[in-house]
Structure formats: C-alpha cells, structure tokens
Amino acid sequence: MRSLATAAPSSWKGHIMTITRVFSGYQPTGRLTLGNLLGSIRPAVALQDRAECLYAVVDLHALTVQHDPAALRARTIEAATLLRACGLDRSIGYLQSQVTAHAELAYLLECTAHVGELQRMIQYKQKAGQARVNRVSLLTYPVLMAADILVHRTDLVPVGDDQRQHLELTRDLAVRFNRSYGEVFTVPDGVHPPLAARVMDLAEPTVKMSKSTTSDAGVIHLLDPPEQIRAAVARAVTDSEGQVRYDPDTKPGVSNLLAILSACTGVAPDQVAPSSYRALKAEVAEAVVEMLRPIQDRYRHLAADPADTERFLVDGAARAAELAAPVLAAAQDAIGLVPAGRGLPVYGGVGN
Numbered sequence: 123m124r125s126l127a128t129a130a131p132s133s134w135k136g137h138i139m140t141i142t143r144v145f146s147g148y149q150p151t152g153r154l155t156l157g158n159l160l161g162s163i164r165p166a167v168a169l170q171d172r173a174e175c176l177y178a179v180v181d182l183h184a185l186t187v188q189h190d191p192a193a194l195r196a197r198t199i200e201a202a203t204l205l206r207a208c209g210l211d212r213s214i215g216y217l218q219s220q221v222t223a224h225a226e227l228a229y230l231l232e233c234t235a236h237v238g239e240l241q242r243m244i245q246y247k248q249k250a251g252q253a254r255v256n257r258v259s260l261l262t263y264p265v266l267m268a269a270d271i272l273v274h275r276t277d278l279v280p281v282g283d284d285q286r287q288h289l290e291l292t293r294d295l296a297v298r299f300n301r302s303y304g305e306v307f308t309v310p311d312g313v314h315p316p317l318a319a320r321v322m323d324l325a326e327p328t329v330k331m332s333k334s335t336t337s338d339a340g341v342i343h344l345l346d347p348p349e350q351i352r353a354a355v356a357r358a359v360t361d362s363e364g365q366v367r368y369d370p371d372t373k374p375g376v377s378n379l380l381a382i383l384s385a386c387t388g389v390a391p392d393q394v395a396p397s398s399y400r401a402l403k404a405e406v407a408e409a410v411v412e413m414l415r416p417i418q419d420r421y422r423h424l425a426a427d428p429a430d431t432e433r434f435l436v437d438g439a440a441r442a443a444e445l446a447a448p449v450l451a452a453a454q455d456a457i458g459l460v461p462a463g464r465g466l467p468v469y470g471g472v473g474n
C-alpha cells in the first residue's frame with residue numbers, strides 16, 4: 123500500500139490517496155496448469171475485492187523459446203478466456219503485447235540491469251541448458267517481467283515460489299533506478315500462498331509442475347477432463363514407506379499430494395491423513411475434479427462467445443495503457459530522454 127501524494131502522475135497531484143495495486147502475468151507457453159491456479163491465479167482472484175487488480179497474458183514472454191505462431195495465438199486466446207473463467211473477471215485483463223509501454227519500459231530497465239545478474243537467474247540457466255542456440259530474449263525476459271510489474275506501480279504480485287528470484291530482481295531494478303534517477307517506481311512485494319506455492323510434477327515430484335514440460339504425464343491442466351485427472355493422480359509417484367505424512371524433504375510425492383489436497387479443501391496437511399496412498403490419491407483426484415468443475419463449465423460458456431472476451435481484453439488494454447503511460451513518461455523523463463509533445467525546455471548547455 124502506498125501514498126500517491128508524491129509519486130503520482132500529474133493529473134492526480136494534490137490528491138492524497140492510498141490504493142493497493144496488484145499485477146500478475148501468465149505466459150501462454152502451454153496450457154495453464156494446477157500449479158498456475160494454486161500458486162498465482164487463486165491468490166490473485168482473492169485480492170480482487172481489496173485492491174485494483176491487473177493481469178496480463180504475457181505473450182511476449184512466450185517468444186523467448188522456439189515457438190509456433192499459430193499455436194501461440196491459440197494458447198493466448200485460451201489462456202485469456204480461462205483466466206476469466208477462473209474468476210479473474212473483476213480485474214483489468216489484457217494481452218501484454220497490446221500495451222506497448224511494457225516493452226518500452228523494458229528497454230529502459232535493460233539499461234539499468236547487469237548482464238551478470240541476468241545470467242545468474244535459475245530459470246535462464248535451466249532453459250538455456252536445454253537448447254543448442256538460445257534467443258537473447260531468454261536472457262533478458264526477467265527485465266521485461268520487471269517492466270510488466272513496475273509500469274503499473276504495482277504494490278503486490280501474486281506469484282508462485284518459482285518466481286521469487288525474478289521478483290527479487292524486479293525489486294533490485296526498481297531500487298537501483300530510483301536511486302540513480304529519482305523516485306519513479308514502487309518497490310513491489312510478492313504474495314505467496316501458504317500452501318502449494320510450488321506444486322510439483324506428479325510423475326517427478328522433485329521438479330515443479332510446468333506447462334511447457336516435455337512429458338505431460340505428471341501435469342494437471344485446468345481443462346483436462348475428469349478421467350484424465352483421475353488417471354494422472356492414480357499414477358502419481360509416491361514412495362515405499364506406505365505412511366501418509368507431510369514431509370517434503372523425505373517424502374516429496376506424498377507431501378505434494380497432501381499440499382494439493384489441503385489447498386483444494388482448506389484443511390491443513392497434518393489434519394488430512396487418509397489411511398493409505400490409494401485413499402489419498404482418490405481424495406486428491408476428487409478434490410481437484412470438483413475444484414475445476416465450475417471453472418471448466420464457465421470456460422465452455424465463455425469460449426462460446428469469443429467476441430465477449432475480445433471486448434473484455436480491448437477494454438482492459440485501453441485502461442492498462444492509460445495507467446502505464448504516466449509511469450513510462452516519468453521513467454523516460456527521469457533517465458534523461460526529452461519528453462515528446464511538451465515543448466523543448468531551455469537547457470543551460472552542456473559545453474563542448
């Protein structure tokens with residue numbers, strides 16, 4: 123939460139007002155998963171009544187690895203519709219590429235970031251190691267993510283555990299820019315769910331569940347039919363101990379199932395203790411199927427009227443652009459660019 127008395131766009135100056143602004147982003151690199159829902163979408167939905175919330179399908183981020191343009195477009199539309207179906211319909215929702223201030227601010231922040239700190243990003247090291255040739259954008263995308271957040275003077279970012287390092291970079295860049303050029307950005311905080319902040323892959327419980335994984339065996343997508351969800355949970359890797367207890371270090375598979383069950387039902391992991399792994403899996407499968415049922419119903423309803431989602435996104439992009447413009451202008455001004463359309467000020471001269 124912040125007072126906007128000093129850092130406000132010029133149209134707000136003079137009004138002391140306090141608001142909390144929330145931003146979250148979802149990459150259309152694949153189909154949204156249970157991890158995305160529990161780690162970020164649900165916390166973002168819960169914040170809608172207490173804050174001014176924005177979210178974007180961050181389509182530019184999906185260009186950082188090899189991609190198929192037609193599939194990207196289809197995934198983008200699916201994600202935008204599905205996020206509404208999950209309950210993010212009282213937020214300002216839009217497609218990142220339609221609000222150009224994100225990419226414009228990213229360049230200014232690239233002029234603030236250091237190559238070494240980007241090379242240290244865990245996700246960069248993981249993804250860069252998988253390909254023979256890497257796109258420059260794979261290295262720089264955490265800066266674009268920082269721009270996504272900072273361009274709205276975001277206070278709170280609902281994110282899963284995997285994004286902690288990127289959020290820390292965002293905070294570092296905001297502080298560095300503010301120190302060097304003057305107070306432009308709000309330094310944001312992360313909001314992490316108490317449970318299931320890192321949902322693990324059911325087939326490989328030491329690795330996070332991911333939408334762009336090469337094998338789908340351990341991934342639950344939000345639009346998977348119930349029988350597919352039941353089969354994925356039934357196949358989930360556990361251990362040979364046979365005891366249902368929560369201990370992520372020594373029992374990652376069972377603890378992951380308990381965390382998912384707990385996040386779905388709201389009951390603490392040590393309070394949900396089915397007698398056997400079989401019973402645990404049955405309970406997890408039903409809890410996930412029941413949680414996803416209304417989302418899937420709503421998705422089908424929304425997908426039948428794409429024009430409605432298009433209107434929602436166009437309105438969202440217009441509002442997001444309006445909110446971003448003064449922040450981008452403040453950053454451009456602070457860093458030393460000559461602002462457009464405000465007349466050329468008389469400078470004292472810089473000598474030879």
Ligand code: AQP
Binds near residue numbers: 335
């Ligand atoms: N397994 C997860 N558990 C909890 N939260 C998760 N998130 C992602 N996976 C999990 C959170 O979902 C939000 C949106 O994620 P993203 O679209 O930015 O992509 P990501 O973090 O890189 O995760 P993915 O789904 O695995 O995408 P790919 O495969 O493209 O890397 C974020 O808040 C994230 O923390």
